[in-house]
Amino acid sequence: MSSESLEIAKQRYRNGKAAFENGKYRQAVEELKKACALLERNTRLGGEVQIWLATAYEASGQNREAIELCELLKRHPYPETSKDAKRLQYIFKAPKLERPKEWMTEIPDLATLSDKSKIRVAASRKKSPAVKEVEEVEFIDLSQVNTQDNRFIWLALIVIAVTLGSLFWLSF
Numbered sequence: 001m002s003s004e005s006l007e008i009a010k011q012r013y014r015n016g017k018a019a020f021e022n023g024k025y026r027q028a029v030e031e032l033k034k035a036c037a038l039l040e041r042n043t044r045l046g047g048e049v050q051i052w053l054a055t056a057y058e059a060s061g062q063n064r065e066a067i068e069l070c071e072l073l074k075r076h077p078y079p080e081t082s083k084d085a086k087r088l089q090y091i092f093k094a095p096k097l098e099r100p101k102e103w104m105t106e107i108p109d110l111a112t113l114s115d116k117s118k119i120r121v122a123a124s125r126k127k128s129p130a131v132k133e134v135e136e137v138e139f140i141d142l143s144q145v146n147t148q149d150n151r152f153i154w155l156a157l158i159v160i161a162v163t164l165g166s167l168f169w170l171s172f
Helices: 003-021 025-038 044-059 063-073 079-093 115-126 152-170
Strands: none
Touching: 003 025, 003 044, 025 044, 044 063, 044 079, 063 079
């Protein structure tokens, strides 16, 4: 492999990772596929790129391709790549849990609304029942509190002093 094609592959790899981290999963898949085509699959870098590709497959909704790629990578010569592939395949094969609708927040597309609708949406959000109102703090009338000395404070201070003194004495 020439150093020029290696540099191109590394650049594609960086582009794929950046696209993935920005939520552009389909673009990440394309960049990582191109990087894989330029690299030898059994190298450390080749395995790393393929692990990222499997993750991008899963993120873009191509679960079957992600699992198949992980199956191939489980036999990769680098133990770290093989271990990562086993972990990812375990995660990818896990059953998908349904999320209740009340856990999800739907974000409306504000670009399609007119200016008057935008104001109404903003006003309705302010009165949302999901937002809890701050409870008013109840103040205590100090004239009702018993402030007589019940000697508990002095007893507690003596116990603390004796405990600290004995700990200090035992430390030598």
